[in-house]
Amino acid sequence: MLERLFLSCADPWTEGSVGLEETLVTAAAEVEKRDGVVMDNSSISSSSVILDDSLTNLQWLLEFSILGANMQQHAHHQPHLFGHQQVGSDAPSSPLARVPASIGMPLTLPGIVVHGHCPDEVDYKTNAYIKPPYSYATLICMAMQASKKSEITLSCIYKYITDNFCYYRHADPNWQNSIRHNLSLNKCFIKVPRKKGEPGKGGFWKTDPQYAERLLSGAYKNRRMPPVHINPALQNRLRLSLQPQSTDPCSTTGVQEGQCINPESQQLLQEFEEATGADWCSDPHLDEGTMLGSWPVVRERGGKKRKRSLSSENEVTKVPRLSNSPPLSVDEQEIGPVERDFDWEALLDTALTGEVSLNVAEPLSPIIREEGHMLENLWPVEEQGDGDFFCSSNVNLEPLFNLEDLLPLHLV
Protein backbone atom coordinates (compact mmCIF):
# COMPACT_ATOMS: atom_id res chain seq x y z
CA MET A 1 0.00 0.00 0.00
CA LEU A 2 2.76 2.27 0.91
CA GLU A 3 4.63 1.60 -2.25
CA ARG A 4 1.56 2.33 -4.21
CA LEU A 5 1.24 5.60 -2.51
CA PHE A 6 4.85 6.28 -3.23
CA LEU A 7 4.40 5.76 -6.84
CA SER A 8 1.25 7.55 -7.35
CA CYS A 9 2.67 10.51 -5.59
CA ALA A 10 6.19 10.47 -6.79
CA ASP A 11 5.76 9.90 -10.41
CA PRO A 12 3.61 12.44 -12.04
CA TRP A 13 4.66 11.60 -15.51
CA THR A 14 3.32 8.14 -15.26
CA GLU A 15 0.23 9.00 -13.47
CA GLY A 16 -2.47 6.51 -13.82
CA SER A 17 -0.52 3.62 -15.12
CA VAL A 18 2.54 3.38 -13.04
CA GLY A 19 1.11 1.81 -10.04
CA LEU A 20 0.38 -1.48 -11.60
CA GLU A 21 3.60 -3.21 -10.91
CA GLU A 22 3.69 -1.86 -7.47
CA THR A 23 0.15 -2.87 -6.98
CA LEU A 24 1.17 -6.38 -7.80
CA VAL A 25 4.14 -6.20 -5.58
CA THR A 26 2.21 -4.66 -2.83
CA ALA A 27 -0.49 -7.22 -3.12
CA ALA A 28 2.00 -9.97 -2.70
CA ALA A 29 3.68 -8.17 0.11
CA GLU A 30 0.39 -7.79 1.82
CA VAL A 31 -0.23 -11.46 1.62
CA GLU A 32 3.22 -12.19 2.86
CA LYS A 33 2.89 -9.87 5.75
CA ARG A 34 -0.60 -10.67 6.81
CA ASP A 35 -0.97 -14.28 5.96
CA GLY A 36 2.47 -15.30 7.00
CA VAL A 37 2.96 -17.27 3.88
CA VAL A 38 6.40 -18.68 3.87
CA MET A 39 8.26 -17.91 0.78
CA ASP A 40 8.90 -20.77 -1.46
CA ASN A 41 11.54 -20.41 -4.05
CA SER A 42 10.50 -23.38 -5.93
CA SER A 43 7.01 -23.52 -6.98
CA ILE A 44 6.78 -21.20 -9.81
CA SER A 45 8.25 -20.69 -13.11
CA SER A 46 9.59 -17.33 -13.80
CA SER A 47 7.52 -14.59 -15.07
CA SER A 48 8.66 -11.48 -16.63
CA VAL A 49 7.78 -8.00 -17.27
CA ILE A 50 9.37 -6.12 -20.03
CA LEU A 51 11.50 -3.34 -18.86
CA ASP A 52 14.15 -1.31 -20.45
CA ASP A 53 17.69 -2.08 -19.51
CA SER A 54 19.35 1.20 -19.26
CA LEU A 55 21.32 -0.03 -16.33
CA THR A 56 22.17 -3.52 -17.18
CA ASN A 57 25.60 -2.47 -18.03
CA LEU A 58 27.98 0.17 -16.95
CA GLN A 59 27.34 2.44 -19.82
CA TRP A 60 25.31 4.62 -17.55
CA LEU A 61 28.44 5.35 -15.64
CA LEU A 62 30.03 6.70 -18.73
CA GLU A 63 27.01 8.64 -19.75
CA PHE A 64 26.57 9.86 -16.30
CA SER A 65 30.11 11.03 -16.21
CA ILE A 66 29.83 12.90 -19.42
CA LEU A 67 26.56 14.41 -18.57
CA GLY A 68 27.53 14.90 -15.05
CA ALA A 69 30.42 17.07 -16.00
CA ASN A 70 28.00 19.79 -16.67
CA MET A 71 25.53 18.87 -14.10
CA GLN A 72 27.45 18.66 -10.95
CA GLN A 73 25.50 21.33 -9.31
CA HIS A 74 22.28 19.65 -10.17
CA ALA A 75 23.48 16.36 -8.93
CA HIS A 76 24.33 17.94 -5.69
CA HIS A 77 20.96 19.42 -5.42
CA GLN A 78 19.14 16.16 -5.51
CA PRO A 79 21.69 13.44 -5.06
CA HIS A 80 19.53 11.40 -2.84
CA LEU A 81 16.91 10.95 -5.42
CA PHE A 82 18.57 8.07 -7.00
CA GLY A 83 16.11 6.40 -9.17
CA HIS A 84 13.46 8.93 -8.74
CA GLN A 85 12.87 11.83 -10.89
CA GLN A 86 12.44 14.95 -9.07
CA VAL A 87 9.30 16.63 -9.96
CA GLY A 88 10.06 19.48 -12.19
CA SER A 89 13.75 18.95 -11.97
CA ASP A 90 16.33 18.44 -14.63
CA ALA A 91 18.83 17.20 -12.21
CA PRO A 92 20.43 13.92 -13.16
CA SER A 93 19.48 12.58 -9.87
CA SER A 94 20.35 9.16 -11.05
CA PRO A 95 21.39 7.41 -14.15
CA LEU A 96 18.09 5.73 -14.05
CA ALA A 97 16.21 8.88 -13.99
CA ARG A 98 18.24 10.33 -16.75
CA VAL A 99 18.22 7.58 -19.24
CA PRO A 100 15.57 8.39 -21.76
CA ALA A 101 15.20 4.79 -22.66
CA SER A 102 13.95 4.09 -19.23
CA ILE A 103 11.06 6.36 -19.67
CA GLY A 104 7.93 5.26 -21.28
CA MET A 105 8.97 1.71 -21.85
CA PRO A 106 6.04 -0.56 -21.65
CA LEU A 107 5.63 -2.79 -18.72
CA THR A 108 4.04 -6.02 -19.65
CA LEU A 109 2.34 -8.44 -17.45
CA PRO A 110 0.36 -11.45 -18.37
CA GLY A 111 -2.20 -10.14 -20.71
CA ILE A 112 -1.52 -6.55 -20.05
CA VAL A 113 0.93 -3.94 -20.94
CA VAL A 114 1.52 -0.97 -18.82
CA HIS A 115 3.18 2.00 -20.27
CA GLY A 116 5.17 4.43 -18.34
CA HIS A 117 6.91 1.96 -16.16
CA CYS A 118 10.33 2.97 -15.08
CA PRO A 119 12.83 0.95 -13.11
CA ASP A 120 13.49 3.86 -10.89
CA GLU A 121 10.11 3.32 -9.42
CA VAL A 122 11.24 0.19 -7.76
CA ASP A 123 12.89 0.14 -4.43
CA TYR A 124 15.19 -2.77 -4.93
CA LYS A 125 16.24 -2.74 -1.40
CA THR A 126 12.87 -3.76 -0.20
CA ASN A 127 11.35 -5.13 -3.31
CA ALA A 128 12.03 -8.81 -3.40
CA TYR A 129 9.96 -9.37 -6.46
CA ILE A 130 11.76 -7.50 -9.13
CA LYS A 131 15.23 -8.38 -10.12
CA PRO A 132 17.43 -5.34 -10.04
CA PRO A 133 18.26 -4.20 -13.54
CA TYR A 134 21.93 -4.08 -12.79
CA SER A 135 24.43 -6.38 -14.28
CA TYR A 136 26.51 -8.42 -11.94
CA ALA A 137 29.49 -6.30 -12.81
CA THR A 138 27.57 -3.26 -11.79
CA LEU A 139 26.57 -4.84 -8.56
CA ILE A 140 30.15 -5.73 -7.85
CA CYS A 141 31.23 -2.21 -8.62
CA MET A 142 28.56 -0.90 -6.32
CA ALA A 143 29.80 -3.14 -3.58
CA MET A 144 33.34 -2.03 -4.11
CA GLN A 145 32.36 1.56 -4.18
CA ALA A 146 30.23 1.21 -1.14
CA SER A 147 32.99 -0.45 0.74
CA LYS A 148 35.06 2.64 0.28
CA LYS A 149 38.01 0.37 0.27
CA SER A 150 40.37 -0.38 -2.49
CA GLU A 151 39.77 -4.05 -2.13
CA ILE A 152 36.85 -6.13 -1.10
CA THR A 153 36.30 -9.76 -0.38
CA LEU A 154 33.87 -11.96 -2.16
CA SER A 155 31.86 -12.51 0.94
CA CYS A 156 31.49 -8.79 1.36
CA ILE A 157 30.28 -8.48 -2.16
CA TYR A 158 27.70 -11.08 -1.38
CA LYS A 159 26.72 -9.28 1.72
CA TYR A 160 26.43 -5.97 0.06
CA ILE A 161 24.18 -7.37 -2.60
CA THR A 162 21.98 -9.26 -0.22
CA ASP A 163 21.79 -6.33 2.10
CA ASN A 164 20.88 -3.87 -0.57
CA PHE A 165 18.95 -5.89 -3.06
CA CYS A 166 16.15 -7.78 -1.52
CA TYR A 167 15.70 -9.85 -4.61
CA TYR A 168 18.94 -11.65 -4.01
CA ARG A 169 18.10 -12.42 -0.47
CA HIS A 170 15.35 -14.65 -1.66
CA ALA A 171 16.77 -15.75 -4.94
CA ASP A 172 18.38 -18.99 -5.69
CA PRO A 173 21.98 -18.67 -4.52
CA ASN A 174 23.23 -19.48 -7.96
CA TRP A 175 23.64 -15.79 -8.43
CA GLN A 176 26.70 -16.07 -6.26
CA ASN A 177 28.20 -18.36 -8.79
CA SER A 178 27.55 -15.72 -11.37
CA ILE A 179 29.25 -13.17 -9.21
CA ARG A 180 32.30 -15.32 -8.91
CA HIS A 181 32.21 -16.02 -12.57
CA ASN A 182 32.02 -12.33 -13.26
CA LEU A 183 34.92 -11.56 -11.02
CA SER A 184 37.06 -14.13 -12.66
CA LEU A 185 36.08 -13.43 -16.19
CA ASN A 186 35.58 -9.73 -16.22
CA LYS A 187 38.76 -7.88 -16.86
CA CYS A 188 37.46 -5.03 -14.82
CA PHE A 189 38.14 -6.94 -11.67
CA ILE A 190 41.53 -7.80 -10.33
CA LYS A 191 42.15 -10.36 -7.71
CA VAL A 192 44.50 -9.42 -4.93
CA PRO A 193 45.62 -12.53 -3.10
CA ARG A 194 45.92 -12.41 0.61
CA LYS A 195 49.31 -11.93 2.01
CA LYS A 196 51.05 -15.00 3.17
CA GLY A 197 49.84 -15.95 6.56
CA GLU A 198 46.95 -13.58 6.41
CA PRO A 199 43.91 -15.33 7.76
CA GLY A 200 40.67 -15.55 5.92
CA LYS A 201 39.23 -17.21 2.93
CA GLY A 202 39.85 -16.14 -0.56
CA GLY A 203 41.50 -13.05 -1.76
CA PHE A 204 40.44 -9.49 -2.30
CA TRP A 205 39.01 -7.96 -5.38
CA LYS A 206 39.43 -4.54 -6.81
CA THR A 207 38.61 -2.75 -9.99
CA ASP A 208 41.08 -2.43 -12.78
CA PRO A 209 42.12 1.14 -13.57
CA GLN A 210 41.84 0.22 -17.21
CA TYR A 211 38.21 -0.12 -16.51
CA ALA A 212 37.75 3.57 -16.84
CA GLU A 213 39.41 3.55 -20.20
CA ARG A 214 37.10 0.89 -21.36
CA LEU A 215 34.23 2.95 -20.27
CA LEU A 216 35.52 5.98 -22.05
CA SER A 217 36.28 4.04 -25.15
CA GLY A 218 32.71 3.04 -25.36
CA ALA A 219 33.38 -0.57 -24.76
CA TYR A 220 30.12 -0.77 -22.98
CA LYS A 221 27.32 -0.29 -25.32
CA ASN A 222 23.85 0.59 -24.52
CA ARG A 223 21.63 -2.33 -24.28
CA ARG A 224 18.03 -2.65 -23.80
CA MET A 225 16.78 -3.34 -20.37
CA PRO A 226 16.26 -7.01 -19.80
CA PRO A 227 12.88 -8.24 -18.89
CA VAL A 228 12.07 -7.68 -15.32
CA HIS A 229 12.41 -10.85 -13.38
CA ILE A 230 9.89 -11.36 -10.73
CA ASN A 231 11.43 -13.39 -8.01
CA PRO A 232 10.19 -16.92 -8.44
CA ALA A 233 10.32 -17.28 -4.73
CA LEU A 234 7.71 -14.65 -4.38
CA GLN A 235 5.54 -15.15 -7.38
CA ASN A 236 3.61 -17.76 -5.57
CA ARG A 237 2.37 -15.32 -3.06
CA LEU A 238 1.68 -12.85 -5.73
CA ARG A 239 -0.49 -15.34 -7.43
CA LEU A 240 -2.13 -16.19 -4.21
CA SER A 241 -2.99 -12.63 -3.75
CA LEU A 242 -4.54 -12.64 -7.14
CA GLN A 243 -6.26 -15.91 -6.85
CA PRO A 244 -10.01 -15.88 -6.61
CA GLN A 245 -11.39 -16.79 -3.29
CA SER A 246 -13.63 -19.74 -3.36
CA THR A 247 -16.56 -20.21 -1.10
CA ASP A 248 -14.30 -22.29 0.99
CA PRO A 249 -11.09 -20.38 0.86
CA CYS A 250 -9.28 -23.02 2.78
CA SER A 251 -10.43 -25.84 0.67
CA THR A 252 -7.94 -27.86 -1.23
CA THR A 253 -8.75 -26.26 -4.50
CA GLY A 254 -5.42 -24.76 -5.04
CA VAL A 255 -5.08 -22.79 -1.91
CA GLN A 256 -3.35 -24.62 0.76
CA GLU A 257 -4.15 -24.41 4.32
CA GLY A 258 -2.69 -21.37 5.87
CA GLN A 259 -2.68 -19.56 2.60
CA CYS A 260 -6.22 -18.40 2.63
CA ILE A 261 -6.83 -15.14 0.95
CA ASN A 262 -7.95 -12.62 3.39
CA PRO A 263 -10.22 -9.71 2.68
CA GLU A 264 -7.32 -7.34 2.40
CA SER A 265 -5.79 -9.39 -0.30
CA GLN A 266 -9.06 -9.56 -2.05
CA GLN A 267 -9.31 -5.87 -1.81
CA LEU A 268 -5.89 -5.59 -3.31
CA LEU A 269 -6.94 -7.83 -6.09
CA GLN A 270 -9.92 -5.72 -6.71
CA GLU A 271 -7.82 -2.63 -6.75
CA PHE A 272 -5.46 -4.30 -9.08
CA GLU A 273 -8.22 -5.22 -11.42
CA GLU A 274 -9.50 -1.73 -11.30
CA ALA A 275 -6.09 -0.45 -12.11
CA THR A 276 -5.54 -2.84 -14.95
CA GLY A 277 -8.97 -3.41 -16.22
CA ALA A 278 -8.18 -7.08 -16.19
CA ASP A 279 -10.29 -9.72 -14.68
CA TRP A 280 -7.71 -11.88 -13.07
CA CYS A 281 -10.18 -13.96 -11.27
CA SER A 282 -11.83 -15.08 -14.40
CA ASP A 283 -8.70 -15.44 -16.35
CA PRO A 284 -8.57 -19.09 -17.25
CA HIS A 285 -4.83 -18.92 -17.12
CA LEU A 286 -5.06 -18.14 -13.52
CA ASP A 287 -7.22 -21.03 -12.65
CA GLU A 288 -6.10 -23.01 -9.74
CA GLY A 289 -3.91 -25.89 -10.54
CA THR A 290 -2.66 -24.25 -13.65
CA MET A 291 -1.43 -21.12 -12.17
CA LEU A 292 2.06 -22.24 -11.66
CA GLY A 293 2.51 -22.62 -15.31
CA SER A 294 0.15 -20.00 -16.40
CA TRP A 295 2.44 -17.12 -15.98
CA PRO A 296 4.25 -16.57 -19.17
CA VAL A 297 7.18 -18.83 -19.13
CA VAL A 298 9.92 -16.46 -18.56
CA ARG A 299 13.06 -17.19 -20.28
CA GLU A 300 15.93 -16.24 -18.20
CA ARG A 301 18.08 -13.89 -20.09
CA GLY A 302 20.66 -16.47 -20.71
CA GLY A 303 21.95 -19.74 -19.65
CA LYS A 304 21.83 -23.10 -21.20
CA LYS A 305 19.14 -25.48 -20.36
CA ARG A 306 19.73 -26.94 -17.02
CA LYS A 307 20.95 -30.45 -16.95
CA ARG A 308 19.86 -31.24 -13.51
CA SER A 309 16.33 -32.33 -13.01
CA LEU A 310 16.07 -30.49 -9.74
CA SER A 311 16.03 -27.31 -11.68
CA SER A 312 12.80 -28.08 -13.32
CA GLU A 313 11.04 -24.83 -13.79
CA ASN A 314 7.87 -25.89 -12.20
CA GLU A 315 9.23 -28.08 -9.53
CA VAL A 316 7.24 -27.44 -6.45
CA THR A 317 9.06 -29.33 -3.82
CA LYS A 318 12.40 -27.73 -4.27
CA VAL A 319 13.47 -25.69 -1.34
CA PRO A 320 16.67 -24.11 -2.41
CA ARG A 321 19.21 -22.98 0.00
CA LEU A 322 19.04 -19.30 0.27
CA SER A 323 21.88 -16.96 0.17
CA ASN A 324 24.13 -16.24 3.05
CA SER A 325 21.95 -13.70 4.59
CA PRO A 326 19.00 -15.11 6.34
CA PRO A 327 15.79 -14.59 4.53
CA LEU A 328 14.15 -11.50 5.66
CA SER A 329 10.67 -10.41 5.30
CA VAL A 330 10.07 -7.07 3.81
CA ASP A 331 9.36 -5.76 7.21
CA GLU A 332 12.61 -7.04 8.52
CA GLN A 333 14.50 -5.18 5.93
CA GLU A 334 13.90 -1.88 7.44
CA ILE A 335 17.27 -0.57 8.27
CA GLY A 336 17.40 2.11 10.78
CA PRO A 337 17.02 5.71 9.97
CA VAL A 338 16.81 6.67 6.41
CA GLU A 339 20.08 7.76 5.08
CA ARG A 340 20.23 10.20 2.31
CA ASP A 341 22.43 11.35 -0.46
CA PHE A 342 24.43 8.91 -2.35
CA ASP A 343 27.21 10.61 -4.13
CA TRP A 344 26.93 9.17 -7.58
CA GLU A 345 29.21 11.75 -8.90
CA ALA A 346 31.87 10.51 -6.62
CA LEU A 347 31.08 7.00 -7.60
CA LEU A 348 31.53 7.99 -11.16
CA ASP A 349 34.84 9.53 -10.45
CA THR A 350 35.90 6.42 -8.77
CA ALA A 351 34.84 4.29 -11.64
CA LEU A 352 36.67 6.46 -14.06
CA THR A 353 39.83 6.52 -12.10
CA GLY A 354 39.67 2.91 -11.17
CA GLU A 355 40.41 3.84 -7.65
CA VAL A 356 38.36 3.43 -4.61
CA SER A 357 39.66 5.90 -2.23
CA LEU A 358 40.44 5.17 1.32
CA ASN A 359 40.50 8.76 2.08
CA VAL A 360 37.57 9.63 4.19
CA ALA A 361 37.98 13.22 3.29
CA GLU A 362 37.17 12.52 -0.27
CA PRO A 363 33.61 13.06 -1.23
CA LEU A 364 33.05 9.48 -2.07
CA SER A 365 30.83 8.62 0.73
CA PRO A 366 27.18 9.09 0.94
CA ILE A 367 26.46 11.66 3.47
CA ILE A 368 23.49 12.80 5.30
CA ARG A 369 22.52 16.24 4.41
CA GLU A 370 19.76 17.75 6.29
CA GLU A 371 18.90 21.29 5.73
CA GLY A 372 22.22 21.72 4.09
CA HIS A 373 24.27 20.36 6.90
CA MET A 374 26.51 17.44 6.60
CA LEU A 375 25.67 15.25 9.47
CA GLU A 376 27.43 12.01 9.24
CA ASN A 377 29.58 9.82 7.19
CA LEU A 378 27.55 6.79 6.52
CA TRP A 379 30.16 4.37 5.50
CA PRO A 380 30.83 1.66 7.95
CA VAL A 381 33.99 1.53 9.81
CA GLU A 382 36.23 -1.19 8.66
CA GLU A 383 35.62 -4.31 10.52
CA GLN A 384 38.30 -6.18 12.25
CA GLY A 385 38.87 -9.84 12.25
CA ASP A 386 39.96 -11.82 9.29
CA GLY A 387 40.61 -8.80 7.25
CA ASP A 388 37.21 -8.55 5.77
CA PHE A 389 35.59 -5.23 5.78
CA PHE A 390 32.31 -3.81 4.87
CA CYS A 391 30.62 -6.87 6.09
CA SER A 392 28.16 -5.04 8.13
CA SER A 393 24.79 -4.08 6.91
CA ASN A 394 25.37 -0.48 7.56
CA VAL A 395 25.66 0.52 4.00
CA ASN A 396 22.49 0.41 2.13
CA LEU A 397 20.98 1.77 -0.94
CA GLU A 398 18.19 3.44 0.80
CA PRO A 399 19.48 6.77 -0.29
CA LEU A 400 19.43 5.57 -3.82
CA PHE A 401 15.84 4.67 -3.91
CA ASN A 402 14.35 6.63 -1.17
CA LEU A 403 11.14 8.29 -2.01
CA GLU A 404 10.50 9.54 1.39
CA ASP A 405 11.59 12.99 0.49
CA LEU A 406 8.90 13.21 -2.06
CA LEU A 407 6.13 12.31 0.22
CA PRO A 408 4.45 13.75 3.15
CA LEU A 409 5.65 12.06 6.25
CA HIS A 410 2.29 10.70 7.10
CA LEU A 411 2.31 8.62 4.00
CA VAL A 412 5.50 6.88 4.87
Added chain:
DNA sequence: ACATGTTTATGTCAGC
Protein backbone atom coordinates in the same frame (compact mmCIF):
# COMPACT_ATOMS: atom_id res chain seq x y z
C1' DA B 1 32.55 -29.78 4.03
C1' DC B 2 32.43 -25.58 2.42
C1' DA B 3 34.00 -21.33 0.33
C1' DT B 4 36.49 -19.53 -3.20
C1' DG B 5 38.25 -19.22 -7.81
C1' DT B 6 38.78 -20.73 -12.74
C1' DT B 7 37.21 -22.35 -16.84
C1' DT B 8 34.08 -23.98 -20.27
C1' DA B 9 29.73 -24.22 -22.39
C1' DT B 10 25.51 -22.44 -23.87
C1' DG B 11 21.80 -19.39 -24.27
C1' DT B 12 19.41 -14.63 -25.12
C1' DC B 13 19.46 -10.14 -26.74
C1' DA B 14 20.67 -5.87 -29.13
C1' DG B 15 23.50 -3.44 -32.28
C1' DC B 16 25.69 -3.48 -36.55
Added chain:
DNA sequence: GCTGACATAAACATGT
Protein backbone atom coordinates in the same frame (compact mmCIF):
# COMPACT_ATOMS: atom_id res chain seq x y z
C1' DG C 1 23.91 -13.35 -39.73
C1' DC C 2 27.72 -11.91 -36.88
C1' DT C 3 29.42 -10.13 -32.79
C1' DG C 4 29.69 -8.46 -28.15
C1' DA C 5 27.68 -8.18 -23.67
C1' DC C 6 25.60 -10.58 -20.39
C1' DA C 7 23.43 -14.41 -17.82
C1' DT C 8 23.29 -19.03 -16.29
C1' DA C 9 25.00 -23.59 -15.32
C1' DA C 10 28.36 -26.68 -14.14
C1' DA C 11 32.76 -29.09 -13.63
C1' DC C 12 36.88 -28.80 -11.43
C1' DA C 13 40.74 -27.21 -8.49
C1' DT C 14 42.33 -25.20 -4.38
C1' DG C 15 42.35 -23.33 0.25
C1' DT C 16 40.45 -23.00 4.97
